[in-house]
Amino acid sequence: MNGKTLQGTAQKRAEELPATTLYSFEPGWEAAKVVDKWFMLLTEVPGRPVVILKARPDDARTLCEAYADITPGYHMNKRHWITLAPGDSIDKMLxxxxxxxxxxxxxxxxxxxRRPVDPAGFGTG
Incomplete structure (x- = not known):
């Protein structure tokens, strides 16, 4: 998956989620938040488009081990955030x-x- 497709896929999915707001908060940084909390960042590291997402610590570690194009969260808490980079190890569904x-x-x-959905059942079916 190339960088443009990676960020486009992530942004499109974020736009589909209830109560999501997309915004730019600094040149080169786009973000998605639900209510008033971030759940996705889009930027370039260095010159490569990336997507930065929240993850459970155990899941983050497993994803980083399983996929060459997933690393600990750039510029974020490395245990709770992951970075998706362009490459062949991830696809649109992931x-x-x-x-x-x-x-x-x-x-x-x-x-x-303040929850727009019940997180226990949302997106699992």
Missing amino acids: VKDLVTESYRLVVGNLPKS
Whole structure:
């Protein structure tokens, strides 16, 4: 998967998720948030388009070991965030699934009254 497809796939999936807002907060950085919490960042590292997503620490470690194009989160907490880079080891379905999981993790930490969906069942069926 090339960088343009990687970021485009991630952004399109984020736009489909309830109560998601996309915005630029600094030149070269795009972000997606649900309510007021980030779940995805888009940038270039160095000159390569990447997607940075929230992940459970055990899942992050497993993904980094299993996929050559997934590394610990660039410029973020390395245990709780992962970076997806262009390459052949990841495909569109994996990118969509990881964006959805990042969203679910963030929604799950919101107060129940502010959750746009039930994170336990959202996106699993």
